[in-house]
Amino acid sequence: SEQGIGLSWVYDKQLFTQAHIAQLDQHLGRVLTALCALEPTQTVALTQLPMLSAPEQEELLVTLNDTRLCYEQDVCMHERFERQAAATPDAVAVICEEVALTYRELNRRANQLAHYLKIFHGVGPDTLVGLCVERSVEMVIAILGVLKAGGAYVPMAPDYPQERLAYMIADAQLSLVL
Missing domain, CATH: 3.40.50.980 (Rossmann fold)
Structure with missing residues (x-):
C-alpha cells in the first residue's frame, strides 16, 4: 500500500522461538529493502542481496573463524x-x-x-x-x-x-x- 508493506508471521512454536522469527523478519526486511533500492531495470541475483547485519557478518566471517591455536613446536x-x-x-x-x-x-x-x-x-x-x-x-x-x-x-x-x-x-x- 501507500504506507508500505506489512507482514504477519504464523509459525510453529515447537520448531521456532520468537527470537528466531524476529531474526528471520530482520533478514527478510534487509533483503526487501535492498531489492527496493535497485533501479527498475537493474537485475541482481537474490544471493547478492544483503541479508545479515554488520554485526552478524562480523560474527560469522571473523569471530567464528578465529580458530588459530598455538602448538608446541617440539612435539610430534x-x-x-x-x-x-x-x-x-x-x-x-x-x-x-x-x-x-x-x-x-x-x-x-x-x-x-x-x-x-x-x-x-x-x-x-x-x-x-x-x-x-x-x-x-x-x-x-x-x-x-x-x-x-x-x-x-x-x-x-x-x-x-x-x-x-x-x-x-x-x-x-x-x-x-x-
Missing part, C-alpha cells in the same frame, strides 16, 4: 595424539560413516600397526611408507601407525591410474605400501 603430531588419548580415552576420536573409534581403541590399533611395521618391515626414521587407502578409519590408523613407528607416509589415492601410482612408488623409492 602422534605424541600430541597420545596425550589426548591418555587424557580422554573413552571419548570418540574418529568417525567415518558408521564406524567410530574411541581414543583408546584408535591408539591401541595404531600402536599395533606401528609395532608390526617396526618389527616386520624395519620402519623407522627416514623410512617412507606409501599409504594407498580410501578415506576411512583405517586410513587414520595407518597414518598414526606409520608416524608412531618413526616413519613418514606418502599419501596415494587408490583411484589414481596405475601408471601414476607406479611413478610415485618409484620416485619416493617406496619398499612398503599399505
Whole structure:
C-alpha cells in the first residue's frame, strides 16, 4: 500500500522461538529493502542481496573463524595424539560413516600397526611408507601407525591410474605400501 508493506508471521512454536522469527523478519526486511533500492531495470541475483547485519557478518566471517591455536613446536603430531588419548580415552576420536573409534581403541590399533611395521618391515626414521587407502578409519590408523613407528607416509589415492601410482612408488623409492 501507500504506507508500505506489512507482514504477519504464523509459525510453529515447537520448531521456532520468537527470537528466531524476529531474526528471520530482520533478514527478510534487509533483503526487501535492498531489492527496493535497485533501479527498475537493474537485475541482481537474490544471493547478492544483503541479508545479515554488520554485526552478524562480523560474527560469522571473523569471530567464528578465529580458530588459530598455538602448538608446541617440539612435539610430534602422534605424541600430541597420545596425550589426548591418555587424557580422554573413552571419548570418540574418529568417525567415518558408521564406524567410530574411541581414543583408546584408535591408539591401541595404531600402536599395533606401528609395532608390526617396526618389527616386520624395519620402519623407522627416514623410512617412507606409501599409504594407498580410501578415506576411512583405517586410513587414520595407518597414518598414526606409520608416524608412531618413526616413519613418514606418502599419501596415494587408490583411484589414481596405475601408471601414476607406479611413478610415485618409484620416485619416493617406496619398499612398503599399505
